[in-house]
Amino acid sequence: xxxxxxxxxxxxxxxxxxxxxxxxxxxxxxxxxxxxxxxxxxxxxxxxxxxxxxxxxxxxxxxxxxxxxxxxxxxxxxxxxxxxxxxxxxxxxxxxxxxxxxxxxxxxxxxxxxxxxxxxxxxxxxxxxxxxxxxxxxxxxxxxxxxxxxxxxxxxxxxxxxxxxxxxxxxxxxxxxxxxxxxxxxxxxxxxxxxxxxxxxxxxxxxxxxxxxxxxxxxxxxxxxxxxxxxxxxxxxxxxxxxxxxxxxxxxxxxxxxxxxxxxxxxxxxxxxxxxxxxxxxxxxxxxxxxxxxxxxxxxxxxxxxxxxxxxxxxxxxxxxxxxxxxxxxxxxxxxxxxxxxxxxxxxxxxxxxxxxxxxxxxxxxxxxxxxxxxxxxxxxxxxxxxxxxxxxxxxxxxxxxxxxxxxxxxxxxxxxxxxxxxxxxxxxxxxxxxxxxxxxxxxxxxxxxxxxxxxxxxxxxxxxxxxxxxxxxxxxxxxxxxxxxxxxxxxxxxxxxxxxxxxxxxxxxxxxxxxxxxxxxxxxxxxxxxxxxxxxxxxxxxxxxxxxxxxxxxxxxxxxxxxxxxxxx
Numbered sequence: 001x002x003x004x005x006x007x008x009x010x011x012x013x014x015x016x017x018x019x020x021x022x023x024x025x026x027x028x029x030x031x032x033x034x035x036x037x038x039x040x041x042x043x044x045x046x047x048x049x050x051x052x053x054x055x056x057x058x059x060x061x062x063x064x065x066x067x068x069x070x071x072x073x074x075x076x077x078x079x080x081x082x083x084x085x086x087x088x089x090x091x092x093x094x095x096x097x098x099x100x101x102x103x104x105x106x107x108x109x110x111x112x113x114x115x116x117x118x119x120x121x122x123x124x125x126x127x128x129x130x131x132x133x134x135x136x137x138x139x140x141x142x143x144x145x146x147x148x149x150x151x152x153x154x155x156x157x158x159x160x161x162x163x164x165x166x167x168x169x170x171x172x173x174x175x176x177x178x179x180x181x182x183x184x185x186x187x188x189x190x191x192x193x194x195x196x197x198x199x200x201x202x203x204x205x206x207x208x209x210x211x212x213x214x215x216x217x218x219x220x221x222x223x224x225x226x227x228x229x230x231x232x233x234x235x236x237x238x239x240x241x242x243x244x245x246x247x248x249x250x251x252x253x254x255x256x257x258x259x260x261x262x263x264x265x266x267x268x269x270x271x272x273x274x275x276x277x278x279x280x281x282x283x284x285x286x287x288x289x290x291x292x293x294x295x296x297x298x299x300x301x302x303x304x305x306x307x308x309x310x311x312x313x314x315x316x317x318x319x320x321x322x323x324x325x326x327x328x329x330x331x332x333x334x335x336x337x338x339x340x341x342x343x344x345x346x347x348x349x350x351x352x353x354x355x356x357x358x359x360x361x362x363x364x365x366x367x368x369x370x371x372x373x374x375x376x377x378x379x380x381x382x383x384x385x386x387x388x389x390x391x392x393x394x395x396x397x398x399x400x401x402x403x404x405x406x407x408x409x410x411x412x413x414x415x416x417x418x419x420x421x422x423x424x425x426x427x428x429x430x431x432x433x434x435x436x437x438x439x440x441x442x443x444x445x446x447x448x449x450x451x452x453x454x455x456x457x458x459x460x461x462x463x464x465x466x467x468x469x470x471x472x473x474x475x476x477x478x479x480x481x482x483x484x485x486x487x488x489x490x491x492x493x494x495x496x497x498x499x500x501x502x503x504x505x506x507x508x509x510x511x512x513x514x515x516x517x518x519x520x521x522x523x524x525x526x527x528x529x530x531x532x533x534x535x536x537x538x539x540x541x542x543x544x545x546x547x548x549x550x551x552x553x554x555x556x557x558x559x560x561x562x563x564x565x566x567x568x569x570x
Contacts, residue, residue, distance in 0.1 A: 004089060004108050004168075007120045011173040012052045013568050015040065016161055016182035018153070019062075019142055020055040020121065022111065024440045026085060027061035027078045028123070030142055030406070031372040032466055033221055035440070036274075036556075037178055039299035039466075041121060043556035045113035046321050049564060052170060054161040054182075056153060057082055057107055057123035058142040065404045065437045071420030073373075073405055073413045082107045082123060092128070093163040097152050098239055102135045103128045104160040106168070115321060122164065124156055143406065151231050151239050154260065158184030159243070174568050176217040177268070180229055180260035186212055186252075186267040187243040207248055209267060217567045218268035220261060220291075223281045223463045228261040230254070265289050270567040274464040275485045277503060281460050292566065295485055296464040297559035300551075303470040305448035307343035311336060326473075326552035334540045341448075341475055341543065348449025351442075352400070358433045360398050365532045367479070368450030368471075370402030370438050373412040376461040379403065380415055382454065383422045384517035390429050392525045396533065398431045399423075400450055402438035443467070448474035451532065455480035456499055456516060459506050462486075472496075472550035475543035479528065481516065489550045496546060497523050 017037040021029030029035060037053070044051040061078030068074060082088075086107035094101045106122040127136045138152050162185040165172060177183055193208040222228055233246070236258050243249075253263035265271055265286055272292040273279035279293030301320040304312065312319045315332045319325045329337075342362065349360050360366065371377055379401065382389060401419055405412030416434070423432040435442055447453065453471035455462070455478065462484035469485065471478060478496035480486045482503050490498055500506070500516040532539050 002110075002118075004087065004120065007052065007118075008169040008171070010050055011171045012050045013174050013176055014161075014165055014170070014172045015044075015051050015053045015176045015178065016157060016185060017053065017055050017178035018157060018181035019058075020053060021440060022109070022121070025080065026109070027080060027439075028055060028058045028142060030062045030404075032464075033179060035298075036296055036466060039297065039302060039556045040178075040560065041111050041119050042113070042299040042302060043297075043560045045111045045117040045119045046115050047557065047560055048113075048115065048117035049119075049560060049568075050173075051119045052165070052172075053119060053121040054157065054165070055121065055123055056139045056142070056157055057125040057127075058140060059125070059127060060140045060144075062142050063404070063407065067416070067420065067434065067436050071417040071424075071434075073416055075407045082125070085109060086123060089122075089168065091164070091167045093160060093167045095155055095160045095163070096241055097135065097138075097155055099241065100132060100135065102126055102138070102156070103131050104156055104164060106164050122161070124160055124164065126156060147231065148235060148239060150229065151235065154181050154184050154229070155240060158182045158186075159188045161185060162188040172215070174217050175215055176219070176563075176567070177264050178219050179221050180218075180264050183218070183260040183264035183267075184240075184243075186216060186263060187249075189215060190244050190267075207244060209252070212267050213269045216264070216268040217270045217272075217563075218264040219272055219274065219294075220264075220282055221274055221278075221463050222261070223273075223278055223285070223461055225285060228259055230260075231258045233257060262286070270570060272567070275488065277460060277484065277487050278463040281463075294559060294562045294566065295488060295554065296466050296469075297554050297556040298466050298469045298473065299556050300473060303444070303447070303473055305340075305344040305347070305444070305474055307340040307347070308448065308474050311340045321557070323555045323557050324552050327548050329544045329548040332544070334537060337475060337540055337543055338536070341451075344448040344474060345451070346449075348400070348445050351445045351449075352433055352435065355435065356433055358431070360400075360431055360433070364396060364398045364431070365452065365529060366398040366400060366450045367452045367454050368400045368446055368476075369454040370400070370435070370443065370446055371455075371465075371467055373403045373405035373416050374409065375411045375415060376458045378415075378456050378458060378513070380418045380422065381456045381513065381517055382520065383419070384513065385521065386422065386426060388521050390426060392521060392529070393430045395430075396529065397524075400433055400435065400446060402435040402442060402446060404438055443470070447471050448476065450476060452476065452528065453478050453480070453496075455486070456520065457481055457483055459483045459503060459512070460508060469550065469554040472546040472554065475547050477542045477546045478550075479520075479523070485554060489554055491545070491549065493527070494542065494545050495549050496542065497528060499523070
């Protein structure tokens with residue numbers, strides 16, 4: 001195995017993320033943020049971008065979901081052993097938490113690309129002999145515990161991660177914070193950039209904030225004010241201690257409480273949202289800051305079904321590392337596109353049969369909806385008017401659902417329960433299934449195997465969304481509210497279909513549930529189902545357009561090139 005020290009020989013971009021989803025065997029992710037981080041790292045390896053990633057070693061794993069007879073979600077630990085997949089590095093560092101020294105170590109995982117690129121990923125871990133029992137558990141749970149637990153984890157990720165990189169001898173060109181969870185690393189950088197002047201601790205001019213900002217890139221994913229981490233200053237002082245003078249910290253992170261997003265905004269030269277619309281929303285949330293937009297993507301090879309991998313390899317060799325080649329999808333005969341899709345569909349239906357015992361039909365239009373079960377995503381919107389839905393379906397529609405709710409999100413769990421309740425209530429009139437324990441493996445089967453991908457969030461709360469990008473790459477058209485990435489990818493009737501009004505016609509506080517549901521039903525009945533059942537060639541053309549106009553562009557290869565030119569080399 002290659003000596004880890006070889007990775008220290010060149011300057012790198014340090015990419016910090018609280019969660020990273022690299023494989024199903026390493027359950028250190030909960031959803032979109034972690035999957036995006038994993039896809040970013042894989043594309044960096046493909047493109048040989050000198051990246052190093054830092055996250056936490058969540059030994060208990062993000063939970064395994066089961067659903068009881070009432071449709072209620074239950075969570076179970078998913079413990080895993082880092083030593084089975086990673087190399088323990090010989091260097092440790094210390095952070096101070098509640099005036100205790102807490103040792104931090106790192107496990108090294110190598111993300112390797114067929115191109116020869118390698119991105120090292122450091123999984124930070126406090127389960128070390130000598131640490132207090134409570135401190136050994138600090139890196140166990142992703143988004144677990146209370147607010148104090150979260151702050152301690154962010155100290156380990158940000159300050160501990162920056163210190164460990166230095167202790168290991170890595171030379172860092174830029175620090176990229178993927179969300180505000182890592183923003184405490186800026187405090188460590190401030191201390192490194194502190195000017196040595198007499199009585200400098202109390203001098204505002206002693207702290208070179210511009211030098212820190214020149215080293216930092218910040219990506220925000222959260223389009224609502226309530227979604228940004230905040231910590232009361234009495235808690236911060238008790239747990240974090242005095243890293244920098246508190247007058248300075250209040251100036252940088254908020255007067256009344258420490259807002260991690262505000263801290264990152266003030267100490268980053270380049271800031272971006274994750275879609276053009278999200279960039280605009282973020283500017284409105286944080287007026288006075290220059291916030292750019294780099295739309296998220298997905299890693300092409302990871303998310304294409306084996307049936308389409310074979311198809312693309314045959315007609316568009318080299319597509320995996322040059323997804324721009326997918327724009328030439330019209331070179332592929334219609335019959336081959338359809339055969340590949342039906343292979344992916346049969347693969348999904350077999351999985352559903354083996355997992356749930358439910359038989360779905362290959363020749364029936366199948367709609368998929370699977371993502372984190374949060375209220376703003378409105379997973380049960382399609383059941384707003386069940387009688388209308390059943391009249392439209394007429395035995396010619398199938399629904400496949402999936403997704404976990406956060407363990408503390410009772411309203412999210414209630415959405416899952418309502419969906420399952422409707423499935424059971426109308427089971428003899430419309431075939432539908434809720435797949436339990438949605439994760440990378442389930443997504444890999446589900447998304448390419450449906451005929452149409454549904455997404456109907458409340459605007460403007462979908463910062464980007466990436467599940468629809470995975471669908472498009474597999475020739476599955478999107479049927480979605482115009483929010484996040486779909487505003488950029490949507491061409492009505494060409495790449496898919498919209499639900500509800502255009503973004504400029506909707507006020508943020510407006511409740512559009514009823515009108516969105518009506519539009520969903522109308523288009524399903526009058527446009528989508530007739531095209532699917534009566535015009536196979538027309539449907540396949542929409543599939544090709546999804547690949548050639550969406551898939552070729554909305555991927556992490558394109559996204560990473562934007563980060564390199566706009567943020568890392570700037």
